[in-house]
Amino acid sequence: MSTLRISGLQKAFDGHPVLHGIDLSVRSGSLVALLGPSGSGKTTLLRVLCGFERADAGTIEIEGRRVAGDRLHLPTEQRHIGYVPQEGALFPHLTVAENIVFGLPRAQRRARHRVAELLELVGLPESYASRAPQQLSGGQQQRVALARALAPSPGLVMLDEPFSSLDAALRLETREAVARALAASGATAVLVTHDQAEALSLGHEVAVLWRGKLLQSGPPQMLYRRPATRELAAFIGEAVLLPGTVANGRAHCVLGALPIQQDQHAQEGAVDVMLRPEQIDVLPETAQRDGALEAVVRAITFQGQDAALTLQLIDAHATVRARVPGYRTPREGERVRLAVGGEVSVYPR
Missing domain, CATH: 3.40.50.300 (P-loop containing nucleotide triphosphate hydrolases)
Structure with a gap:
């Protein structure tokens, strides 16, 4: 009622x-x-x-x-x-x-x-x-x-x-x-x-x-x-928006071929790919994970319980933002590897 x-x-x-x-x-x-x-x-x-x-x-x-x-x-x-x-x-x-x-x-x-x-x-x-x-x-x-x-x-x-x-x-x-x-x-x-x-x-x-x-x-x-x-994605929390395309049921962008939210019926073509900074796992340079990308930490905003990172992808010449627990904050200039967890949302361009 x-x-x-x-x-x-x-x-x-x-x-x-x-x-x-x-x-x-x-x-x-x-x-x-x-x-x-x-x-x-x-x-x-x-x-x-x-x-x-x-x-x-x-x-x-x-x-x-x-x-x-x-x-x-x-x-x-x-x-x-x-x-x-x-x-x-x-x-x-x-x-x-x-x-x-x-x-x-x-x-x-x-x-x-x-x-x-x-x-x-x-x-x-x-x-x-x-x-x-x-x-x-x-x-x-x-x-x-x-x-x-x-x-x-x-x-x-x-x-x-x-x-x-x-x-x-x-x-x-x-x-x-x-x-x-x-x-x-x-x-x-x-x-x-x-x-x-x-x-x-x-x-x-x-x-x-x-x-x-x-x-x-x-x-x-x-x-x-x-x-x-x-616009709503950027307002409710922090959003990482990247240009990409939808093909074969996946969103393709600088972070790789990523799974799309199951209830989104995305048509193939140019899109903006949205994920949250905490979906980007920041791993040590020596970590072995399929699909992980190399990056360099360019800036850090330390906030106690967590930290916001600006990362430059080495091969793609692009930057992304990620969020890590405060105790796992890397050093500026450190080389790391990135992997994406979970599904992403897409918005037609």
């Missing part, structure tokens, strides 16, 4: 289309990451879903109830949506407990309804209930904002880039806590983000918005391994 169903959604500002016929269905209890670059229409879509903006065309259904479409526009407070903004937006003059129950009926606010339960759910001790928001870290404030969104037991939770203002270590810790809380509550959620790693690690499904159109949606692994377009 779908908690959220969007059909043919359109929105324009001053005659300039921003959303072009968006169709999206979000299963009950799942988390969908809405991913896209700046200017793709993510914020506009979120605002239309929440009722902050009126749709020009199309329909929106939440828990089987139509909230927008055919001149219908239910106000925000009637849509049964929980909302977590970028900065948390906690009220500084209220305690943590008072922030959590802020949107509940008066009797439940007085009884501090579910405060202890919700704090435990988001991984905070009950003693934090009496604290002021200013006494919390940024990550803790975001957890309280999530608890506030979950307090009325909404049918849908919208998270608007809730980790963007946190530093790297706190961002990882907070998003893991938020994911656990959402899963434990059984809530259905839409996470709006421009961070590819965040979308791929958190989303049960990822929907990619590009210039106001929904280009592709599906499980994270499918989007990463089989992006629909070369």
